[in-house]
Amino acid sequence: GQNIDQPTEMTATEGAIVQINCTYQTSGFNGLFWYQQHAGEAPTFLSYNVLDGLEEKGRFSSFLSRSKGYSYLLLKELQMKDSASYLCAPHSGNTPLVFGKGTRLSVIA
């Protein structure tokens, strides 16, 4: 089975940096996905971490520690359009992705 833990809600100011943490427990592990989902829309792919460490992709970076079962998504230079839910999903082989409840991020002026 899987257990995924993320904060339910976060609020941050436009232009700031925010870190969304995710801890997980899985019976197997290949890598970890981060998705962004705006209200009423399907999730969009942000990142997939397989190895430990930080991967940077523009304003978004994702970090993984396999030994600790821990990941975070770092969003820099926040914009209003970044207000969305962010979903952390550990991936185990051929099993389907199971999502946690996600973190609802509100960016305020």
Added chain:
Amino acid sequence: GAVVSQHPSRVICKSGTSVKIECRSLDFQATTMFWYRQFPKKSLMLMATSNEGSKATYEQGVEKDKFLINHASLTLSTLTVTSAHPEDSSFYICSARESSIRGEKLFFGSGTQLSVL
């Protein structure tokens, strides 16, 4: 990047009717597709795993006779909500897994908002 097309984007139907939702992988072959359901402000819930050429695998609590899944080709999976009722009103999202030498990614369709009157 890979694209998954889902159709229709919105359906309004009368109680008791059946609704079919299509999910296509446009530029890659997907032997496995997944169907999710999401209620407002709730998390994505996996309904079933659709396997090309074989029966779908349903998650616990999902009625397989009510949510019929057909995965007849490597690029198309369909979900039919049979005898829909108001409690079936929800956002249904399909996804397809693309496997390559760079690893695996899961791409989502744009979702179908089903409203049953």
